[in-house]
Amino acid sequence: xxxxxxxxxxxxxxxxxxxxxxxxxxxxxxxxxxxxxxxxxxxxxxxxxxxxxxxxxxxxxxxxxxxxxxxxxxxxxxxxxxxxxxxxxxxxxxxxxxxxxxxxxxxxxxxxxxxxxxxxxxxxxxxxxxxxxxxxxxxxxxxxxxxxxxxxxxxxxxxxxxxxxxxxxxxxxxxxxxxxxxxxxxxxxxxxxxxxxxxxxxxxxxxxxxxxxxxxxxxxxxxxxxxxxxxxxxxxxxxxxxxxxxxxxxxxxxxxxxxxxxxxxxxxxxxxxxxxxxxxxxxxxxxxxxxxxxxxxxxxxxxxxx
Amino acid sequence: xxxxxxxxxxxxxxxxxxxxxxxxxxxxxxxxxxxxxxxxxxxxxxxxxxxxxxxxxxxxxxxxxxxxxxxxxxxxxxxxxxxxxxxxxxxxxxxxxxxxxxxxxxxxxxxxxxxxxxxxxxxxxxxxxxxxxxxxxxxxxxxxxxxxxxxxxxxxxxxxxxxxxxxxxxxxxxxxxxxxxxxxxxxxxxxxxxxxxxxxxxxxxxxxxxxxxxxxxxxxxxxxxxxxxxxxxxxxxxxxxxxxxxxxxxxxxxxxxxxxxxxxxxxxxxxxxxxxxxxxxxxxxxxxxxxxxxxxxxxxxxxxxxxxxxxxxxxxxxxxxxxxxxxxxxxxxxxxxxxxxxxxxxxxxxxxxxxxxxxxxxxxxxxxxxxxxxxxxxxxxxxxxxxxxxxxxxxxxxxxxxxxxxxxxxxxxxxxxxxxxxxxxxx
Numbered sequence: 001x002x003x004x005x006x007x008x009x010x011x012x013x014x015x016x017x018x019x020x021x022x023x024x025x026x027x028x029x030x031x032x033x034x035x036x037x038x039x040x041x042x043x044x045x046x047x048x049x050x051x052x053x054x055x056x057x058x059x060x061x062x063x064x065x066x067x068x069x070x071x072x073x074x075x076x077x078x079x080x081x082x083x084x085x086x087x088x089x090x091x092x093x094x095x096x097x098x099x100x101x102x103x104x105x106x107x108x109x110x111x112x113x114x115x116x117x118x119x120x121x122x123x124x125x126x127x128x129x130x131x132x133x134x135x136x137x138x139x140x141x142x143x144x145x146x147x148x149x150x151x152x153x154x155x156x157x158x159x160x161x162x163x164x165x166x167x168x169x170x171x172x173x174x175x176x177x178x179x180x181x182x183x184x185x186x187x188x189x190x191x192x193x194x195x196x197x198x199x200x201x202x203x204x205x206x207x208x209x210x211x212x213x214x215x216x217x218x219x220x221x222x223x224x225x226x227x228x229x230x231x232x233x234x235x236x237x238x239x240x241x242x243x244x245x246x247x248x249x250x251x252x253x254x255x256x257x258x259x260x261x262x263x264x265x266x267x268x269x270x271x272x273x274x275x276x277x278x279x280x281x282x283x284x285x286x287x288x289x290x291x292x293x294x295x296x297x298x299x300x301x302x303x304x305x306x
Numbered sequence: 307x308x309x310x311x312x313x314x315x316x317x318x319x320x321x322x323x324x325x326x327x328x329x330x331x332x333x334x335x336x337x338x339x340x341x342x343x344x345x346x347x348x349x350x351x352x353x354x355x356x357x358x359x360x361x362x363x364x365x366x367x368x369x370x371x372x373x374x375x376x377x378x379x380x381x382x383x384x385x386x387x388x389x390x391x392x393x394x395x396x397x398x399x400x401x402x403x404x405x406x407x408x409x410x411x412x413x414x415x416x417x418x419x420x421x422x423x424x425x426x427x428x429x430x431x432x433x434x435x436x437x438x439x440x441x442x443x444x445x446x447x448x449x450x451x452x453x454x455x456x457x458x459x460x461x462x463x464x465x466x467x468x469x470x471x472x473x474x475x476x477x478x479x480x481x482x483x484x485x486x487x488x489x490x491x492x493x494x495x496x497x498x499x500x501x502x503x504x505x506x507x508x509x510x511x512x513x514x515x516x517x518x519x520x521x522x523x524x525x526x527x528x529x530x531x532x533x534x535x536x537x538x539x540x541x542x543x544x545x546x547x548x549x550x551x552x553x554x555x556x557x558x559x560x561x562x563x564x565x566x567x568x569x570x571x572x573x574x575x576x577x578x579x580x581x582x583x584x585x586x587x588x589x590x591x592x593x594x595x596x597x598x599x600x601x602x603x604x605x606x607x608x609x610x611x612x613x614x615x616x617x618x619x620x621x622x623x624x625x626x627x628x629x630x631x632x633x634x635x636x637x638x639x640x641x642x643x644x645x646x647x648x649x650x651x652x653x654x655x656x657x658x659x660x661x662x663x664x665x666x667x668x669x670x671x672x673x674x675x676x677x678x679x680x681x682x683x684x685x686x687x688x689x690x691x692x693x694x695x696x697x698x699x700x701x702x703x704x705x706x707x708x709x710x711x712x713x714x715x716x717x718x719x720x721x722x723x724x725x726x727x728x729x730x731x732x733x
Contacts, residue, residue, distance in 0.1 A: 033634075057391075057394055058390055058393060058394065058417045058627075059389045059417045064511070075731070076731075077726070077728075078703075078706075107341070110421050135569060137571045138568070139568075142568075143562040143563075143565050143566050144308050144566040149659060160561075160565065162565070163561055163565060163713055164713075164715070165560060165710060165715065176535050219496075226582045249705075249709075250708060250709055251700075251706045251707070251709055251710075254706075262702065265384070265387050266387075266698055266699075266702070267696065267699040267702070268386075269699070280480050
């Protein structure tokens with residue numbers, strides 16, 4: 001009986017302590033939770049409701065059902081053109097930036113003189129504000145700008161990079177490649193985490209540099225490749241500032257987010273813009289799921305048991 | 307005993323409530339008698355514009371001591387958006403009177419402003435005090451939503467020094483498009499394969515090319531404003547002439563040339579630097595060209611096959627639907643758009659007033675060497691852009707589809723057809 005009483009108190013104390021822990025947990029979580037609910041979840045739900053309405057901010061919202069989605073998908077050719085621009089931009093930029101940043105990371109991982117200097121230099125562009133980068137590139141890519149001047153030295157007459165319809169998107173991709181520094185940092189950290197003994201052992205077996213890179217390095221850093229791939233796709237599909245500044249609504253360079261911005265805040269078609277936002281979210285979500293599913297065939301996790 | 311005490315307490319409480327109510331009523335009544343009504347007025351523009359509007363508002367409040375006016379300068383690029391947000395937010399910042407552009411009402415403020423026809427009729431407001439063409443710019447399908455305030459229209463600026471160097475007579479109100487083009491060709495100077503002086507500088511702003519469309523007898527929209535007619539022959543002819551200035555006759559910078567001059571450079575820059583002999587612009591540039599040291603004159607735009615055309619570029623004043631002081635708002639607008647109310651526009655060299663009575667005074671304040679004489683001869687050629695519903699979206703569609711045409715990459719025919727189709731989709 002005494003033991004039970006002692007144990008009863010222990011159990012009660014334990015229950016009280018657990019409850020305190022839980023309360024403490026929610027208290028610490030509450031600032032973020034409140035912020036999330038008020039500033040993210042609330043607007044997300046509101047935009048979902050708005051997507052079924054017609055609203056210009058001033059008059060009473062009117063329920064229109066699926067009309068915004070039908071209009072967007074079947075009656076707005078510009079949407080498909082803009083979607084095409086965005087997918088072209090993202091699907092060319094992301095693989096190129098992964099390859100380029102991996103290459104740079106491999107080089108920076110070598111024992112080079114003033115390696116720290118190069119690491120800083122390659123990362124610096126990622127620290128410059130996007131607007132400043134866009135202004136700089138508008139000068140470089142001007143018809144008589146720096147790039148065309150350099151090309152003229154080798155006898156090439158460069159195009160009007162940000163004006164000619166065929167060159168607008170490649171120019172935007174070039175601007176995007178300039179900021180691979182943050183990917184380089186991640187790859188560098190991943191490369192430095194690959195155990196050296198794997199290279200030593202494979203070297204003893206007669207593996208060359210390329211084989212070691214393909215058989216050891218790539219699988220060992222594949223989680224980081226996946227991370228950069230997913231983040232890159234999501235980020236490049238949502239590109240906004242630099243395309244708005246550099247192309248100024250040129251139809252060949254108009255992307256989804258600037259188009260959405262125009263619909264919502266220039267034309268005050270908030271219902272239509274909300275529908276566009278949700279369609280785009282579904283597309284990105286589906287794409288991410290496909291990539292994650294595909295990644296199961298090539299991403300290697302050390303702790304994974306197959 | 308207890309019941310009696312309770313009765314005394316109840317009576318005392320009742321008396322206190324009655325006294326409080328009476329006192330409160332008297333105080334609030336007295337307060338209401340002396341309370342100032344504050345009107346909120348939204349505008350956009352420079353510090354000169356703010357100063358001028360504030361001065362005009364102060365003149366109004368001197369005549370109405372129980373009224374105060376708060377002038378709010380909102381960024382031009384997001385003006386309509388911010389006005390809407392102020393209206394939605396409510397409270398003390400809700401605008402009472404709103405400055406609007408000619409497209410501004412249809413750009414999203416259509417459901418925000420009051421139809422002024424009733425006020426105009428009731429107070430026998432004379433719209434004839436404004437130049438013909440100004441009033442129509444603030445008329446949305448027959449309903450008057452704004453009263454013209456700041457006037458002004460598109461004119462031809464010419465560099466007197468460059469004209470004199472080339473021994474060419476100055477433009478007049480009788481100039482034709484042919485004379486304009488000949489002068490532009492003679493004033494374009496090429497050295498070592500590079501243009502060092504342009505005959506005229508124009509770009510792809512609709513405020514410029516719409517004048518040329520009118521000169522050729524074209525229209526962008528049907529009479530009932532429900533169809534875009536950019537793809538008709540006369541409209542295309544006007545657009546072609548305008549664009550040929552850059553791409554066929556090479557007397558104006560192309561889009562690539564402007565891109566080489568820097569970021570966001572337009573037609574004003576080469577003219578203010580003395581690198582182009584003519585430009586097409588609104589009257590707001592008079593002061594800045596004078597400050598740039600350019601000896602210039604102004605003339606009407608040249609006459610095309612269908613006559614002359616100068617598009618209005620003014621602003622108007624409208625009443626917010628949610629304002630609780632509409633009668634007072636109308637009094638404010640009546641004063642601001644009166645000859646007396648518009649005089650600070652003249653004395654501050656801000657712009658051209660819309661009131662005919664003030665224009666003669668304004669003409670005397672023009673920079674040295676600039677005369678209004680030729681413009682006054684052509685005042686019958688002033689017209690307003692016709693305002694459709696969802697104007698911002700319509701013009702965005704047209705502008706987007708004409709991009710390749712103005713870049714010299716596409717002929718007008720296919721560009722105009724696509725623009726008409728997309729604009730009609732919005733309409």
